[in-house]
Amino acid sequence: MPPEPVAPSPESTAPARGGSPVEVFLAFLRLGLTSFGGPVAHLGYFRTEFVERRRWLDDRSFSDLVALCQFLPGPASSQVGMALGLSRAGWLGCLSAWLGFTLPSALALILVAYGVQHWAGLAASGLVQGLKVAAVAVVAQAVWGMSRSLCPDKPRAGLALLAALLTLVAPTATGQLAAIALAGVAGWWLLELPPQAPVAHVASGVSRTAGIAALALFAVLLLGLPLLSGLLDGRLPGQVEGFYRAGALVFGGGHVVLPLLQATVVPSGMVTDSGFLAGYGAAQAMPGPLFAFAAYLGAASSGPLGGWAGGLLFLAVIFLPGFLLVVGALPFWDSLRQRAAIQSALAGVNAGVVGLLLSALYDPVWTGTIHTRADFAVALAAFGLLVLARVSPLVVVLMCAAAGFAVLG
Structure with missing residues (x-):
């Protein structure tokens, strides 16, 4: 009697195809409502849901996809979600995955922005001060964790310190760009890393032509938006350019978006420093991607576009470069990731963004929040x-908000 067939394990199951955008949206909506804990936790939820439970792809393909999105600038967990939706249900599947995962936190943060704007005294309350103190602790944790993983040796630690010094001396968007660029060039020339082992490529359905078009559009927008904002009157073109640049240059973790956005929205008067930090603290309490913070900033904007329209516009703008990069890189990932010079440059950039975040931990996070011993005590705890x-x-975050209401008000 022949043996019964054995069900394939997740590692040997071929990626599933032929799903619908509605199926993708509902799967990611569930995750968007429940995925607390940041990008690393999100990837764990994704693996459980799509490799083990739904078996949309196998473990090796998922690991390869995660490696690609960690390699690229942008919101890594959201980029993994976009690629999963793309492979499952095409371009509409990609959009559905992003909407399902992002909208719950984005809509909640828009409501928070309305609350801060329309309830007199809320912005100066102990509750908001507690959220700002929570942001100090969260950013300090990010610096601590990222420095251990991205600066494990003296050369990269030195690059991080130099980047921090440069951005403290030149606390502008130009200074941040210069710090990232110099760290990448230094990594290219000075760092020697062991080569990564090749792994299987994810069959995404993106052609090389589509990939080249996406990368070209990414570059045109990155270079063209600053020129366009200089030619057009009003603040809106500059705001759009700043959010796009922030989404395009976030290496190493979502927390790096903090200094990039702060350099765009606070000096221009789009939001106050206090409102910025309060929104960032509130974003830590939300499920889904940290990039949804852009929806808060757009909704809280003093103009020319704010409210729901501003929140949704800037939410789309900050995610656009990450989408273009992951679509553009998928057809070329196998050869790209095995180039030693590319890996060394990326290591230098990652060290530089640790310095960028260290600088932001001092200004605006610390200087805008810690004013009394009670503030410091809550942040330390x-x-x-x-x-x-x-x-x-x-x-x-909830404990800091409660402490702010009870002690810091």
Whole structure:
């Protein structure tokens, strides 16, 4: 009697095809409502949902896709989601995955922006001060964790410190760009890394022609938007350019978007420094991607475009470069990731963004928040809960808000 067939394991199952955009949207909507904990946690949720439970792709293909999105600038977990939706249900599947994963937190943050704007005294309340203190602890945790993983040796630690010094001396968007660029060039020339082992490529359905077109559009917008904003009157073109640039240059983790956005929205008067930090603290309590913070900033904007329209516009703008990059890179990933010079340059850039975030931890996060011993005590306790006790960021943010209401008001 012949043996019964054995069900294939996730590692040997071929990626599934032929899903619908509605199926993709509902799957990612569930994750968008429940995925707390940041990008690393998001990727764990994705693996459980799409490799183990739904079996849309196998474990090796998922690992390869994660490696690609970690390699690229942009919101890594959202880029993985976009690529999964693309492979499952085409271009509409890609859009559905992004909408399902992003809209819950984005809509909640738009409502937070309305609350801060329309309730007198809320912006100066102890509750908002607690959210700002939570942001201090969360950014400090990000610097701590990223420095250990992205600056494991003296050369990269030195690059991080130089980038921090440069951005402290020149705390502008130009200074940040210069720090990232110089760190990348230094990494290209000075860092020697062991080559990565080749892995299987994800069959995404993106042609090389489509990939080249996406990369070309990414470059045209990155170079052309600053020129366009200089030619056009009004603040809106410059704001759009700043959000696009922030989405295009976030290496190493979503928290790096903090200094990039702050350089765009606070000096221009789009939002106040206090409102910026309060929104960033609130974003830590939301599920889904940290890039949804852009929806808060757009909704809280003093003009020329704010409210729901501003929130949704700037949300789309900050995610656009990450989408273009992942679509553009998918057809070329196998050869790209095995170039030693590219890996060294990326290592230098990642060290530079640690310095960028370290600089932001001082200004605006620390200088705009820590004014009393009570502020420092709550921030220190929150940092200990995050780093030593490994308490969920959601719980820590809620505790800081409660402490702010009770003590810091």
